[in-house]
Amino acid sequence: MASLLFGSLLVFFLLGVPIAIALGLASAAAVWWTGDIPLLILVQRAFTSIDSFPLMAVPFFVLAGKLMEVGGISERLIRFANTLTGHFKGGLGMVAVVTAMFFSAISGSSAATTAAIGGILIPAMIKKGYDRNFAGSISAVSGELGVIIPPSVPLIVFGVATGTSIGDLFIAGILPGVLIAVSLLILVYFIAVRRGYPSDEKATFKERWDGFKSAVLALLMPVIILGGIYGGIFTPTEAAAVAVVYAFIIGVFVYRKITPKVLMKALSEAAITTSIVMSIIAFAGLFGLILSREGIPAQVTDFFVELSSNPIVFLLLINLLLIIVGMFMETSASIIILAPILTPVAISMGIDPVHFGIIMVVNLALGMCTPPVGVNLFIAAQIANVKLEKLAKALIWFFVVLIIDLLLISFIPQLTMLFL
Template structure:
């Protein structure tokens, strides 16, 4: 059955069937080969996987991100970031990264971050003389900060699977997200300096203060979300609902840029995105159950531990595998399938599951901008109206910086665990 499962999955990938349907068809094929499992089990497992209160955070964080985009909040975040770093060489590239960090602290999704900030800044960078592929590469890689900086939909999925506190994962993701953000800024600054991309004129303190006042309500959102979770006021799922209500009030009643006619597009986007994620979760759970029934996690654990019991070696091997898988598999599906496989291994070598969760999230985020199938690359190329091959060369300096970051995050656990431990989580 195991052979049928993997061969059929590879075949469906090759003929370009969507990931969720490929996983479902491969699972059904394996069940038919085994012959003693009724197909109704597929439906039962799919329903059980999505029947989860914590997973309700997913549609609400998606909806909150859409409300922020249409409500004028992304533009205000860009304006505020521009007053901070816009005067430096490559100022707009740096603004793109900082604004993505701010927006990532609201949306929890990478593609949404690329779309929300990229529609503003990619055309702006091109108009200022930036190379189109460079501008797209900056925004695509910056978009991955949407899943590293809390709230994060992949962190929610990991927490549901492992029982690790989602609040602790959110807090733990702050420093890794900042590390990656700063690294991307350094690369963008160096390239911009070499190419002569100049910044804006220096702005006075009063203009910075005005931009801050205009963006303060947007900047308060992650404070409310994380503060409410840590303070025990609400759960991560309830925090997502609070984010939706807050985003609607700010966009509709205060900024007054969110219109009733926008709601159709906002809700449609949220429903479609949620349906895609939930379908992947449902089908991947069946795939994961079949792997568990064939004791694949134990086989993988034994194979890895037979190579070495040194945590440094094991984590290096896992990182390599995650980086490879992230290039062609959707993040949510990869988490659901791989976490049950690797969790027994990291438990035996003494790695904190919280730390490991952030290793997985950052690794798979890198996959979102790794050719040929990085989802953030496709979103960025769509905005910039360029082909994928045009961006491939431009994205590599940023990818190298992110790989260095994941090495640091992997082998310096305090980057992930310091804040949760300090806050007693």
């Protein structure tokens, strides 16, 4: 059954079938062909895969990020970030990274971060004389912070798939996200100096204070979310609902950017995004059921143990595997399928599941800005009006830096476990 399962899945991928449908069809084909499992189980398993209270956080965080995106918060974050880094060489590029870090703590989505920040800053960078490919590449790689810095939809999915504390995963994602942001800032600065990109005048204290005041309500959202979770006030799912209410109040009554028409558009886009994620989770859960019945997790465990019991070797192999997987598969599907298989192996080798969850999400986040299916690449290329292959070539040095960050996160557990 396993060979039929993976073979049919590969065929569907090659035919360009959407990943959620491909997972469902491959699972149905394997079940129908063997006849070992009643077909009714297909529907039951798909439903139970999303019948989870923690997963309710996904639509709420998606909607909260969408409300903040259309509520005028992007401009305020960019203004504040510009007062902090705009005076450096390549200041606008650095503003893109800093703003993406701020916005990531609101949206929980890589694509939303890339679109919201890139839509404003890519044209601004091009106007200032930045190379189009360089401008697009900054936004593409910065966008991956959206799934690392909490709140993060993939971290929620990992927590549900493995039974790991979502609150702990949120806390563990903070330092790795900051590390990646700082390394990108350094790289942008050196490239900008080498190419002679311009800088703005240094902001005065008053300008920085004004910028902070204009963005403070947005910056408070992650404080409220994480503070509420660790203060025992609400669960991560309840925190997501609070985030929606907060974003709605700020966008409608404070910034007054959300009109009924804008609200309906935000609700529609959030519903579409949620339906895609939930469909993937539902059918990936069915796919995972068949893998479990075939004993694939145990076989994978035995394979890695026989190959090497050294955690360092294991992490190197896993990093290589996940980078390749991330290039071809959507993040949530990859987590639902692989996390239940690989996490027990990691635990058996003494790796904390929270640490392993961050490693997995950071790995798969790289796939969001690498061909052939990197969603951030497509968004940035469209905004910058450049060919995908040229944008991918401009990403080489960024990718090198991200690999170094990944290795540091993998082999220095304190970067994820310091606050736990």
